[in-house]
Structure formats: structure tokens, C-alpha cells
Amino acid sequence: MSRFSWKGQWALVTGASSGIGQAMARELAAGGAKLVLTARRADRLQAFAAELSTEFSTEVEIFAADLEKPEAPAEILEFTNSKSINPALLVNNAGFGIFGEFREMDLARQLAMIQVNCSAVVAMTSLYLPAMIARGSGDVLIVASTASFQAVPYQTAYAATKAFDLIFAEGIAEEVKRFGVRVCALCPGQTKSEFHEIANEPIPKQMSVHTAREVARIGLDAMAAGKHHVICGVSNRLGMELQRLAPRRLVTAISERMFRPSGE
Ligand SMILES: NC(=O)c1ccc[n+]([C@@H]2O[C@H](COP(=O)([O-])OP(=O)(O)OC[C@H]3O[C@@H](n4cnc5c(N)ncnc54)[C@H](OP(=O)(O)O)[C@@H]3O)[C@@H](O)[C@H]2O)c1
Known part of the structure; x- marks a missing residue:
């Protein structure tokens, strides 16, 4: 199983205090990876790290950081350097939406x-x-979304950030593959997590919903297989393929009807 692909190696997961990041960390720990977990809520990270290290007898380090602060990524690197940790897998998962x-x-x-x-x-x-390129190996998983593939009215800026993530991942993937480094964009559809409550977004009734665990497994499978992107679930995959055949404006108009806040 793909979760064993990082057995004995370090994986760094952002947004590991909840949802998809937490599920990703659990899968990796079950597969024998050592973990660096980061998010803002230190209490949650601490409790989760204790749970993982007891359940899977693996090393887990935590570092609380707020990625809204531009200096946070350098602080995370400083932390891993201070522990001589060179992650074999970086999971860029932390994120939020606004509806x-x-x-x-x-x-x-x-x-x-x-x-x-x-x-x-x-x-x-x-x-x-740079360290991955110098080693000639390393994996970067970037959590994008099915919102990456078209404009989504009422989540307009959020969808644009996720389009950025997908395009960024695919571009870097091509650039670095010759150095033995793999980059993959994970594109989940609606997933059970704290995301919708934080975004203040109702889930449209007609949409299927994945668990965070299912999404984490799909992402790690795709990363291990060297894919450049993966869309979670057959209906989401089919939807994304079909909408490519339709005029972009029509797709956006349908999306506007689906996501229009109720009562309007
Ligand atoms: N749920 C969905 O339907 C869905 C669908 C497609 C894509 N996604 C993407 O999946 C990723 C994970 O979301 P989720 O569904 O698992 O939501 P979630 O349960 O709300 O988890 C979000 C994670 O990101 C962290 N985070 C948020 N703001 C942060 C900040 N300023 N600094 C550091 N960490 C921060 C949170 O930790 P703290 O609050 O402790 O900092 C939390 O661990 C996101 O990138 C999201 O865009 C979600």
C-alpha cells in the first residue's frame, strides 16, 4: 500500500490539526513514516502527536506556526533543520475558504x-x-481542489487560490522530475472536515461527500504513483472531464446557481 512508501522517512504535513491533514498524518504514521506536524493550534497538535506515537510507535515532532505570517515557512524550516530532519515528503495541505x-x-x-x-x-x-533536488529524491503533495478547474461564484477568490495551487503543482512537477523529485496536486471535492463550518459554506445537496481518510488515501496513492494531479472520486473526475467540453461561461453560470446563498 502506498502509505508505506515513506516508511522510516520523515513527512512534514501542514494543516495537521484537523481534516485532511490529520487523516494524511494518520495514514503516514500507520505506514511507518516519522512526522513533523504543523498548524496554529498547538494543543491539538500535541494531543494528536501523542496519540500517533502511542498507536504507531513512530517519532512525531510538532511545530505551531501561523501560515498567514510570511515568516512562518522559514521558521518551520529552521525548526526541521535544528532537528536535522530532511523530509522525504512535504504535504502542503493547510488552507481555508471563504463563502x-x-x-x-x-x-x-x-x-x-x-x-x-x-x-x-x-x-x-x-x-x-533544494535539499530534495540535492538528494535526487523527494515528494511534494499540494492539496488543491475540484474548485481548481473552473470559477466558483460565491467562493470566487478561494477557487482562484486552488486554481493557482493546481497550476503551480503541475508546472513544478515538470520542472523537477528530472532531478528525481515528484510533485502532485490532490484535488478533492466536498470532504467532511471543519472546512465548511469555517468557510460558512453549506454543501450543495446534489454533491457526494468523501471522508478525509478517503481523500488522504487517494492523495498518497497518487503521490506514490508519481501522478502530477489526481481528482478524488469517479463522479468528480467525470464532472471535471465533461465540463471541459462545455462553454466556460455556461459552467460558471451553473456553478453560480449551485452555490448561490439560499434566500436569494
Ligand atoms: N473539505 C473540503 O471539502 C475540501 C475540498 C477541497 C479542498 N480542500 C482543501 O483541503 C485542505 C485541508 O482542508 P480541510 O478540509 O481538512 O479543512 P480543515 O478541517 O478546516 O483543516 C484545515 C487545516 O489547515 C490549518 N490552517 C488553517 N489556517 C492556517 C494558518 N493560518 N496557519 C497554519 N495552518 C492553518 C488548520 O489548522 P489550525 O486552525 O490549527 O491552524 C487545519 O489543520 C485545504 O487546503 C482546503 O482548501 C478541502
Whole structure:
């Protein structure tokens, strides 16, 4: 199974205090990987690290950091360097969304989202890539979304950050494959986690929902197989393929109907 691909090696997971990041960390620990977990909520990281190291007898380090702060990625690198940890796998998972009408959204919150979802992903990848290239091996998994493939009204800036993540991952993947480094974008559809509550976003009824564990497994399988991107679930894959045949504006209009806040 793919989760054993990093057995005995270090994996660094951002956004490991909840949802997909937590599920990813659990799968990796079950596969014998050693872990560095980061997120803002130190209490959660601490409890989760204790749980993982007891259950799977593996080493787990935690480092609390706020990726809204531009200096956070360098602080994470400084921490891993201070422990002589060279991650074989970097999972850029931390992220959040904002749901609602763009004209009513708080600008500072949107810019913070761009910082966490995009700038921090670029910074983390940029900081950990050189050691991977020097070693001639390393994996970077970037959590994008099915929102990466088209505009999504009422999550307009969020979808744009996820489009960035996908395009960034695919570009870097081609650039670094000749150095033995693999990069993969994981594109989940609706997934059970704290995401929707934080984004204040209702899940449209017609959408299928994955568990964080299913998504984590799909992502690690794809990473281990050297894919450049993976879309979670047959219906999401089919949906993404079919919509490529339709006019972009029509796809956006349908999406507007699906996501329009209720009562309007
Ligand atoms: N759930 C979905 O339907 C869905 C679908 C497609 C893609 N995704 C993507 O999946 C990724 C994980 O989301 P999730 O669904 O697992 O949501 P989640 O349960 O809310 O988890 C988000 C994680 O990101 C961390 N995070 C948020 N802001 C941060 C910050 N400023 N600094 C450091 N860490 C921060 C959170 O930790 P702290 O709060 O402790 O900092 C938490 O661990 C995101 O990139 C999201 O865009 C989710």
C-alpha cells in the first residue's frame, strides 16, 4: 500500500490539526513514516502527536506556526533543520475558504487566505525543494481542489487560490522530475472536515461527500504513483472531464446557481 512508501522517512504535513491533514498524518504514521506536524493550534497538535506515537510507535515532532505570517515557512524550516530532519515528503495541505458574496467579504480575510493557500505553498515548496533536488529524491503533495478547474461564484477568490495551487503543482512537477523529485496536486471535492463550518459554506445537496481518510488515501496513492494531479472520486473526475467540453461561461453560470446563498 502506498502509505508505506515513506516508511522510516520523515513527512512534514501542514494543516495537521484537523481534516485532511490529520487523516494524511494518520495514514503516514500507520505506514511507518516519522512526522513533523504543523498548524496554529498547538494543543491539538500535541494531543494528536501523542496519540500517533502511542498507536504507531513512530517519532512525531510538532511545530505551531501561523501560515498567514510570511515568516512562518522559514521558521518551520529552521525548526526541521535544528532537528536535522530532511523530509522525504512535504504535504502542503493547510488552507481555508471563504463563502459568500465577494462584494461583502472582508478584504483582509481574503488576502490572508491568498497568503495561506498560495504564498505559503510557494514558500514551503521553495524552501524544501533544494535539499530534495540535492538528494535526487523527494515528494511534494499540494492539496488543491475540484474548485481548481473552473470559477466558483460565491467562493470566487478561494477557487482562484486552488486554481493557482493546481497550476503551480503541475508546472513544478515538470520542472523537477528530472532531478528525481515528484510533485502532485490532490484535488478533492466536498470532504467532511471543519472546512465548511469555517468557510460558512453549506454543501450543495446534489454533491457526494468523501471522508478525509478517503481523500488522504487517494492523495498518497497518487503521490506514490508519481501522478502530477489526481481528482478524488469517479463522479468528480467525470464532472471535471465533461465540463471541459462545455462553454466556460455556461459552467460558471451553473456553478453560480449551485452555490448561490439560499434566500436569494
Ligand atoms: N473539505 C473540503 O471539502 C475540501 C475540498 C477541497 C479542498 N480542500 C482543501 O483541503 C485542505 C485541508 O482542508 P480541510 O478540509 O481538512 O479543512 P480543515 O478541517 O478546516 O483543516 C484545515 C487545516 O489547515 C490549518 N490552517 C488553517 N489556517 C492556517 C494558518 N493560518 N496557519 C497554519 N495552518 C492553518 C488548520 O489548522 P489550525 O486552525 O490549527 O491552524 C487545519 O489543520 C485545504 O487546503 C482546503 O482548501 C478541502
